Amino acid sequence: MYSKSMKSLVLATELAKLDEHAQSIANIPPLCLMESAGLLIYQNWKPYLAKDDRLVFLCGGGNNGGDALVVSRYAFQDGFTNQLLIFIGKRISDSSAIHRSVANAYGLPILKAEETELSVLASELAQAAWIIDGLMGIGLKGSLGGLTASLVDAANRSKARTLSIDVPSGLGDEIACTETMIHADVTVTMGSLKRSMFHPATRSACGTIVCVNPSFPPFLLERVPQAAQLCDRKAFLPKLDSSEYKNSRAHVGIFGGSTSYTGAVRLSAKACFATRAGLVSLYCDPEVFNLAATSSPSVMVKVYEGQPIPAFGALLVGPGWGPGREDLLTTLFATGQSMVLDADGLRAYASLLAQGLRPQHGPLILTPHLGELKTLLDGFYGAKQDTQSPDSFFASIQDLAKQLGVTLVVKSSLVHIVDEKGRVVVIEGNNPSLGVAGSGDVLCGVIAALLAKYQDCWFAALEGSLIHQEAGRLAKSAYGYYDSEALLAILGKAVQEAEH
Structure with missing residues (x-):
């Protein structure tokens, strides 16, 4: 039904299945997927950076937070050392927990959101040159609330530019576009473009979208069903025959x-x-x-x-x-x-x-x-x-x-x-x-x-x-x-x- 010359738009639930299948069928360890994702995100984001930029990473407890920490490490090793990590969340995925321990070993400055005054967190976000949004990923089922929503509001008020990992936090297939979400300048998304990014009221919240493949096997990626397509080509019209005249031209x-x-x-x-x-x-x-x-x-x-x-x-x-x-x-x-x-x-x-x-x-x-x-x-x-x-x-x-x-x-x-x-x-x-x-x-x-x-x-x-x-x-x-x-x-x- 769809053209192979256009880009796939897929549902978040289908990409979540792809991530699972990459581990269970292709036997790719989750840490390998996370490392690959973080490296690709960093490589696509690096051209935007200046050496003295203040980088504030919002790291949730899930795998998006782990991705953000991989990005932080690559940036640090590349000389972008003016960083602050803000950790939030009590439920921490195994992969994210490992990267939190790596960040601690590197001695990176860390604030735990639940133990820090919101005014302090907001002030740090206000002083950032870039905010890296690793709060929530494609698994989000309901609207943001509590401290997470407050952090998103503070990030959106900041004059800093924002990089979102996979999707802007707060964006989801079933979530109203009027709910709280990050407004990103750049979004690096994994595997395929998400259909949720292309609601009339959500596209601008994604900024420039870059799609990368964090080692998802092609034989699994091609099985992901398309929910829609993005057409980014130019128009095509057959040339009029030289014998055409006003009646034949319609x-x-x-x-x-x-x-x-x-x-x-x-x-x-x-x-x-x-x-x-x-x-x-x-x-x-x-x-x-x-x-x-x-x-x-x-x-x-x-x-x-x-x-x-x-x-x-x-x-x-x-x-x-x-x-x-x-x-x-x-x-x-x-x-x-x-x-x-x-x-x-x-x-x-x-x-x-x-x-x-x-x-x-x-x-x-x-x-x-x-x-x-x-x-x-x-x-x-x-x-x-x-x-x-x-x-x-x-x-x-x-x-x-x-x-x-x-x-x-x-x-x-x-x-x-x-x-x-x-x-x-x-x-x-x-x-x-x-x-x-x-x-x-x-x-x-x-x-x-x-x-x-x-x-x-x-x-x-x-x-x-x-x-x-x-x-x-x-x-x-x-x-x-x-x-x-x-x-x-x-x-x-x-x-x-x-x-x-």
Whole structure:
């Protein structure tokens, strides 16, 4: 179901099994795994360090704390001797206990958190250049509390940079993203990327993510089931044949625009053209006909008055549409044509779902931002849906796509693409410059043009999202920050670069 060219995102429980199997099946001693992990973490972290940096290590009682102590030892032996170790936890794993004894033998300064005033611990964290987070790992089942939570809060208040080992402490598959967690600048994770890192509200807490393999055997690593995938490649589009012309390059029909929102459809229409559509027709309200017709001379503008809807390569429905469009949306669904549904079209669909209506439709892509996703979920399920934990978020979007028979493109600082088969791909955005009014209108135009040409929802959603991200990178490089008109100006370049 998944592509081998993308990176695996896995559940923490599956990585915990892998760690166990590396010991029980491959006969690798836990101390060897810990030593390898600590060395790889240090090697990837070392380029960030300066010799006089104050390094404060938060060492829990589990194996993450042991990993942190291995990192401490390698750093010390490499000349980074300005260190403090803070031990916390009464239940100490065997491997971690051994490395605590090594740290004692080295004579490293140690504070025991339970025996030290919190104000003293907070002061040490405040004076650090780097905080190394080895408090909790992937085995965490519930939210942090007590002294551990207080240490995390103090670490987050510090101006120090933070390195997290495996995952930021407090992050877990079943833990709400609103709970206390470390906000790391760098996370070195073991074996495979964790799906929990790619909830819309948790990705930024991980900072730069580096994935290393602490000697997990390949024959065991390849058995770990994928829960999702991360796509970090650039877009791919077949080149247009030299014989292509406007009719063969696809025709997009747009239903949108209103007196309150006249700009959205113009952005979407121009994005269609920049993504190689040959023809674009716009159906709008009579009140905005003159404005639409004069501001977009390349677009064929019409007023929809109940006339038969011709066949298009794809329909784009909703940009700037305004409220009260449920009846017209039902009519458009009934044509069975391929469709991208955005903005007010999504709200109209949610309204139909909330009424218990499930109109039949053709191939359908929904492009909600997080607020619109909530509206769809609440409309379909009839109650507020929990999407706060990574598990609940991914389960919600997968079930919604399956139940509605749609492809979802969920927009945030990340992009989550989900189809009705349960396939999930995440695209890393991490580009705040794209968070500008009209950016979503551009994206839905890109996707609609590709759907019109290729009649493949997954291809249009994935490649369209990648093109949109590339356009954002090009615009950021050219302008720094920009409006959606500037994004449009560079979109054609991003499409051209995607042609192979």
